[in-house]
Amino acid sequence: MKRTKVAKERVPFWLRWLIPVVLVVTWLGLAGVGGPTFGRLEEVSSNDQASFLPASAEATEAQDWQAKFRDSDEVPGIIVIENTAAFTPAQLGGLATLKTSLEGLKLGSAVIGPIPSKDAKAVQFVVPIGSSTELKDAVKELRDTVSAAAPQGTQTFVTGPAGLAADLAAAFGGIDGILLIVALSAVFVILLIVYRSLLLPIMVLLTSVFALCAAILLVFGMAKAGWIQLNGQSQGILSILVIGAATDYALLFVARFREALTHTTNRTAAVLTAWKASFEPILASGATVIIALLCLLFSDLNSNKALGPVAAAGILCALFAALTLLPALMALLGRAAFWPFRPKLVPADQREPELVTGLEGQKGLWRATGSLVSRRPRTVWVASVLLLLVAAGGLLQLKANGVPQTDVILTASNAVDGQDALARHFDAGSGSPAVVVADQAKAAEVLDRVKADDGVGEAYLLGPGSVPITGAPGAPNTPDVRDGKVLINATLNDAADSLQAEETIKALRSEVKAVDPGALVGGVTATALDTNTTAQHDLVVIIPVVLVVILFILMLLLRSIVAPVLLVLSVVLSYAAALGVSAFVFNNIFGFPGADATVPLFGFVFLVALGVDYNIFLMSRVREESLKHGTRPGILRGLSVTGGVITSAGVVLAATFAALGVIPIMFLVQLAFIVAFGVLLDTVLVRSLLVPALAYDIGPKIWWPGKLARAQAGSGTRSRESGLEPRTEVPTR
Template identity: 85%
Template structure:
């Protein structure tokens, strides 16, 4: 009897069936609890930009003081009603009657208005809305009312902070459903093409979905306990990251499992062999991404800091899914998972061919690639580097200094249209004033400074009983005083989310320091300014930390110094090229006005961490083969056996991140393009050509100072161009 079959018969039942079944049922239970939690994420999610600032930011401190001047949390909605011609007396009467109707909705405190414009073609109201989970519904209620009650021939818009926030929330509304359907659909199609099987893609997708359910459950718990801040942005990134990472790890495991099935008829033995072979690279890959993401905890920007543990939790769940659930499914399915293209048992003499060139047994694309790398290694890697450097030149055109909030939403927005109408007829900053906090004794001098500052339309001290988020025109004889401080509201000449408005805030802060060294300037514009400034600081601090961490992990995995340094440099160069091409696309193809200040940092963390993943998959296998056959044959052998799976993984990850583009938020669309393009660039050029060619050119020294760099460390091979026997 075949000894392999006898071994199969001796496999204990608990190992063949009970443990896999327990693992599958455990994951079913996790998914059963985590799945319904998707619908509850809104309970612990916030899209308030100010809440993501560091506690030390001036805008944050000013916001804390501003809260002391009000008895309730309210956010202003600015209602603009405009016509093509000057309003008639009858239309003005209708507009005046609208105030009572708005107050009848009982959305917040006293409504201010109607305030006619100087050109007589528009009126505006400022309607405070109590902050709650129902903000979007409240704004929609206000829009329905004003659209019906507006004088005939006039248009009504609801904008300001409340309107813009409501439209932003609406843009994220499909993030749980549409995003997941697009991502999972794309992954399923790719897996069908790769495996030409139905069961295997379903098993891989099931692993990804269950890992996401576990991640959602974990993140929900952390947010509920107040450990992290969750936003629609980080929620979308979490979903994509978990699906992409879990699928990548699953592809690597499945490749080793398929390979093991060609060596044995015992599916349990094949499962364990594949697990042992893939455990180290999957763990190293996951650890790299996890630690890189946790480096975001060094960020001063709370939104970045929050994404770190959120995304890291997702990768942890992806790792557990790929190393427990997927092997359990493979143990239960065995060869049937690959039906109808079931892997056949390869005769023992053909399993480990003796390598001379490293191309033995290879065919098709990866044989051609390996042949090119071996014949012209220096030409290949130098040409690759020059191409990446040329693409990186586009970085000089990257405008990552933040974008106006009105440009963040890429679909039609009533609030954005309202901001345009507001700018046509009123001071553009109406409804979103700059807020100045000064000592009571410096109030008069500070008010005069603000009023005479360039870019300020009007300014006034907050009176007792006024609405502190909007104020009331006119200077009170007795300003409201809280703990020795007074508030000055300053309406700017520019839209609150514009670069010009940020320039006014910068000037105000400088001028007011000469009046009161403790003066604070906050508000919507100051929040955006401080966010951009903090994001630039984070970029300079976090990038070096991430690079050092990744370098150390690679050194431990590859037992080398030179190879990890070169791998990190290659991925950094790939990141620069991806950002350069992205800048050109954003500016000249998509016509974006700029990019969020956090885009370069997020792009770096994801591209570098995920790009190193593929180099880990490649070089860990190269090292394994080099120990058996020598460095240069090992490089070609490693490239050939990992080429298909790594390319498939890259395409899957690119497709999942590209799915972020269905959410009409500029930041997510930009991140989707950067990561999708960068991953493909890294997979096709860096991992397939640059890294193998550079390693082949250097030879055994690539493992310096490890034992493989020494002649006694492994078999040696001639430096002559490699050709394989036919």
């Protein structure tokens, strides 16, 4: 019987104590610097949707032209005061005093209003907020001022771009700490159940938290240097991804460490053996996720480009922590880390039984699973594929073409309520008009085309100071001209953040370009439209790149073509099934109006990269066992010894991503569900049944054209592995 040596029992002092202590102290230093930086990420982040678009987007070009027409970069805040009955003349007169109070706040240029609605039940003011003013503070000040001065019995709202942006920032504000607590608490409970130990879960969580501190330090530096554009979504995803990935890698290392402790009494020797055994799968797994995330750099959306290096930096830190800090902690603690259920030394003659079926020495759930796979492999994998295909049918219900901005925030929002009030009493697009940039010589024709569109309520050329040319007494009568261009404001009949408004923008672009080929249509609605269009283009570009990269890495790791192709196909099918089920849940249970256009892309990158992770953990162990025992016994052996740790890792990752649901932003709630459900589906069905059963059915050819396939085809295991002899049915008990 072949015996595997663990490591030399005699280990020098510097390796036993000095290196572990130095590593722990180094990580303590990183955590000490990176931890306080956590609260400073807001200094280098932005949630401005327009800044996410590429410079070539029409909305971006229009925004650049708008900047030439104003002396300062201002964001409009729309104040709406709503009454149950028509405002009396006395009440309207009193609102003139409010205008004076608003101007006294000195938030930006001149306040416009009061503007009464046609039904006289609402009044609006437009308050420009300068870029030098903190938006959240300015909106709060406006709300306090308006609430105090409004007539009794009325409702007041501050909405428009400024109000919505402030409420979005408030939804993210202070959530990072809550998100981290929820994620760590969930992981801690799961680890307690898995390890039945108090000390070991703490060590694993310390590894994850220290990895996050290092990642925050790295990301802050990149954002401060201007290399990346950070936003609130990226911050939340970074925390979850690092905690989940670091814990997953730690689980794999700890499993190998526990196994090594059954072969030796020397904790340092056990750490070295565990490190050598887990290094390749952890490195391959981390590299796969990092490279897949960096594929987001091919995106045209700056927000996607930012998430790529942010998340990749997080995975890199998780990788280093799992391969340096955790081994150092285990070297210092040894068996004590597992207290009170410390691993016992197994007699040498019982450590590695001769395998016939691959399940010798195994018991419980994974023996039963292996038995099922060995008895009915084709039935198992065909049934699994059919189940996934049925789930993928839900993709027909997926509506990932963007959602109204008023639906993005899932909690109560004064700005969202204000948009509803605007829609009740004014043109729904009031306060966020479309902006047309036209040639001065074609201005009249372009204006006529804009006014003729059924989706436009009213449209005006803009004079100096962005004041509309309405023909009213005191209004300007000549347009403001900059470099031969003029601006036209068009108030849309539909809410600016609605899909109907986006259709109007598409029509306007076609109509005005027929008159002036150089005309541009921008504004809030155009920005949302261009963002959705760009996101859908990214999906087509990035998915093939990610798949090719992952396939190449798997080929290098497994020295095969057949196995990597099947693994990639399995995770793609798993992704489609997860997205199909998610679409059904979003539409019929959560009642969401749709999904952000970036949700399928982010779901794909995370699910495919992380799904391949578990297949790497499984198949690297299967290959290791196949080299010693043959492919089919190796498959069952690999499944049984990795089943518990990989399932635990999947549950941990699902729990951490589910924690994203505490952030009341629709995009993050949807991403949390897709990834959490998808990881569980991949862990329970794909990795536990589909992949092992398919590999078992194929046999040694799974390693084609590698040496392992050729060696087993010509070895003494030929008859058993090729299926020339009947397969051994493994009893469940």
